Amino acid sequence: xxxxxxxxxxxxxxxxxxxxxxxxxxxxxxxxxxxxxxxxxxxxxxxxxxxxxxxxxxxxxxxxxxxxxxxxxxxxxxxxxxxxxxxxxxxxxxxxxxxxxxxxxxxxxxxxxxxxxxxxxxxxxxxxxxxxxxxxxxxxxxxxxxxxxxxxxxxxxxxxxxxxxxxxxxxxxxxxxxxxxxxxxxxxxxxxxxxxxxx
Amino acid sequence: xxxxxxxxxxxxxxxxxxxxxxxxxxxxxxxxxxxxxxxxxxxxxxxxxxxxxxxxxxxxxxxxxxxxxxxxxxxxxxxxxxxxxxxxxxxxxxxxxxxxxxxxxxxxxxxxxxxxxxxxxxxxxxxxxxxxxxxxxxxxxxxxxxxxxxxxxxxxxxxxxxxxxxxxxxxxxxxxxxxxxxxxxxxxxxxxxxxxxxxxxxxxxxxxxxxxxxxxxxxxxxxxxxxxxxxxxxxxxxxxxxxxxxxxxxxxxxxxxxxxxxxxxxxxxxxxxxxxxxxxxxxxxxxxxxxxxxxxxxxxxx
Numbered sequence: 001x002x003x004x005x006x007x008x009x010x011x012x013x014x015x016x017x018x019x020x021x022x023x024x025x026x027x028x029x030x031x032x033x034x035x036x037x038x039x040x041x042x043x044x045x046x047x048x049x050x051x052x053x054x055x056x057x058x059x060x061x062x063x064x065x066x067x068x069x070x071x072x073x074x075x076x077x078x079x080x081x082x083x084x085x086x087x088x089x090x091x092x093x094x095x096x097x098x099x100x101x102x103x104x105x106x107x108x109x110x111x112x113x114x115x116x117x118x119x120x121x122x123x124x125x126x127x128x129x130x131x132x133x134x135x136x137x138x139x140x141x142x143x144x145x146x147x148x149x150x151x152x153x154x155x156x157x158x159x160x161x162x163x164x165x166x167x168x169x170x171x172x173x174x175x176x177x178x179x180x181x182x183x184x185x186x187x188x189x190x191x192x193x194x195x196x197x198x199x
Numbered sequence: 200x201x202x203x204x205x206x207x208x209x210x211x212x213x214x215x216x217x218x219x220x221x222x223x224x225x226x227x228x229x230x231x232x233x234x235x236x237x238x239x240x241x242x243x244x245x246x247x248x249x250x251x252x253x254x255x256x257x258x259x260x261x262x263x264x265x266x267x268x269x270x271x272x273x274x275x276x277x278x279x280x281x282x283x284x285x286x287x288x289x290x291x292x293x294x295x296x297x298x299x300x301x302x303x304x305x306x307x308x309x310x311x312x313x314x315x316x317x318x319x320x321x322x323x324x325x326x327x328x329x330x331x332x333x334x335x336x337x338x339x340x341x342x343x344x345x346x347x348x349x350x351x352x353x354x355x356x357x358x359x360x361x362x363x364x365x366x367x368x369x370x371x372x373x374x375x376x377x378x379x380x381x382x383x384x385x386x387x388x389x390x391x392x393x394x395x396x397x398x399x400x401x402x403x404x405x406x407x408x409x410x411x412x413x414x415x416x417x418x419x420x421x422x423x424x425x426x427x428x429x430x431x432x433x434x435x436x437x438x439x440x441x442x443x444x445x446x447x448x449x450x451x452x453x454x455x456x457x458x459x460x461x462x463x464x465x466x467x468x469x470x471x472x473x474x475x476x477x478x479x480x481x482x483x484x485x486x487x488x489x490x491x492x493x494x495x496x497x498x499x500x501x
Contacts, residue, residue, distance in 0.1 A: 033471035
C-alpha cells in the first residue's frame with residue numbers, strides 16, 4: 001500500500017519538472033526564458049522544503065504514520081529542484097563564468113544566502129539513506145535539523161532579491177515559521193510526556 | 200563643454216538604414232560565427248541596434264507599478280485606462296506656465312522614429328523603435344528662467360484607474376527628475392508611440408519620457424506635469440530606497456546595484472540560449488552624453 005502511495009508522490013513531484021520541460025519544448029517561456037526557469041525552479045525548491053517540513057506535523061495532527069515515509073523523497077526533490085535552480089543560474093545564465101559567479105556570491109547577499117542554502121542541502125542529500133541514518137545514529141537527527149536553517153535561508157534569499165513587493169516571500173516565511181513553531185511545540189510536548197513517564 | 204547641435208546627430212531612420220546596410224554586407228559571416236560561439240558577451244554585439252525587440256515583448260513585459268508589480272500586470276490591467284482628455288502642465292521656474300492638451304502636443308511637434316536601447320536596472324535590455332521628439336523642443340515652448348536647474352516629471356495619480364496606486368508600493372504619484380542640461384539633451388525624448396503606432400497604455404500612454412543613457416525607471420510614464428525647479432528633486436525610487444537608487448542612475452557597468460550586477464545584461468528575446476552581453480558605459484551613448492558628467496565622481500553621484 002505504502003509503496004503505491006510513494007509512487008504517486010514521486011510522480012506528482014515530477015510535475016514541476018514536466019511543466020518546465022514542456023514550456024522549453026513548446027517555446028512557451030515568455031520574454032525572459034532564463035528568468036522563467038530560474039523562478040520556476042526556485043519557487044518549487046521552497047515549496048518542496050515546505051512539503052518536507054510539513055510531514056512530521058501532519059503525522060502528529062492526523063495520527064497517521066504514512067506521511068513520514070514521504071519525507072525523504074520530498075527532501076530529495078527539494079535538493080533536486082534547488083540543484084536545477086543553481087544550474088540554471090550558473091550554467092544557463094552565467095555560462096559557468098566562475099569569476100562573475102564568485103563575485104556575485106561575495107558581493108550580493110541574496111546570492112550568498114541562496115548559495116549557502118543549496119550547499120547545506122548537499123550533506124543532507126548524501127546522508128539521506130537508511131544506511132547513513134543507522135551509521136550516524138543520533139547525529140543524523142542533529143544534522144538533518146539543518147533543514148530549518150536551510151528553509152529560512154531560502155526565504156531570506158527570496159526576500160533579498162525582491163525589488164519592492166514582498167507579499168510572496170513573506171507568505172513563504174510565515175508558513176515556514178509556523179512549521180518551525182509547531183515543531184518546537186511538539187517537541188516540548190514530547191519532552192513533557194517523556195518527563196511524566198519518568199516520574 | 201562640447202556642444203552637439205541637433206543637426207549633427209544622424210536621424211535614427213537613416214542611422215538604422217546605414218547599420219542595416221553595413222550589417223547586410225557581413226551578415227552571413229557574423230551570424231554564423233555568433234551562433235556557433237555561445238559564449239558570454241560579444242563586446243561588439245551590443246552597440247548594434249538593428250535587432251529590434253519584438254513588439255509583443257515590448258508591450259507585455261513591463262515595469263509599470265501603477266498597474267501592478269508583475270511584468271505582465273501592466274498589459275493586463277491597463278487596457279481600460281483613459282488617455283483622453285489629457286493635459287500636460289509645464290510650470291515652476293518659467294515665465295509662462297502652460298497647459299497643453301495631448302492633441303496640441305501631437306500636432307505641434309512631429310514625432311520621428313528613434314531606435315534606442317532600454318536598459319533596466321534589473322539587468323535586462325530591449326531595443327525599441329520609439330516614436331517621439333526631443334524634450335528640449337517642448338521645454339523651449341516655455342521660457343524657463345535661469346533659476347531652473349532641474350526638471351521634475353510627474354505621472355498621473357488616478358488610483359481608480361490604476362490599481363497599483365491603491366497600494367502604497369511606491370510614493371504616488373510617481374516622480375522622476377533630470378538636471379536641466381540632461382533634460383535639454385537631444386537624446387532625451389518625449390515618447391508618443393512605438394513601432395510606428397501610438398503608444399500602448401502599458402508603455403506609458405499617451406506621453407512618456409525616455410532617457411536612453413539612464414536605467415529605465417528614470418523615464419517616467421503617462422506624464423501630467425513637468426515642473427522646472429531650483430533644487431534637485433526627489434524621485435519615487437530615491438524616497439523608497441536612497442541607498443539603491445540615486446538621482447543620476449546613469450547606466451554604468453562599473454557600479455553595481457546592491458542586488459544586481461550591472462556588468463552584463465540579458466537582451467529580452469525569448470531565447471533561452473542567448474548569451475548575456477556586456478553593458479556599456481552610459482548604455483552605449485557615452486560619446487553623446489559623457490561630457491555632461493566630466494569631473495564628477497560617478498560612484499558618489501550614482
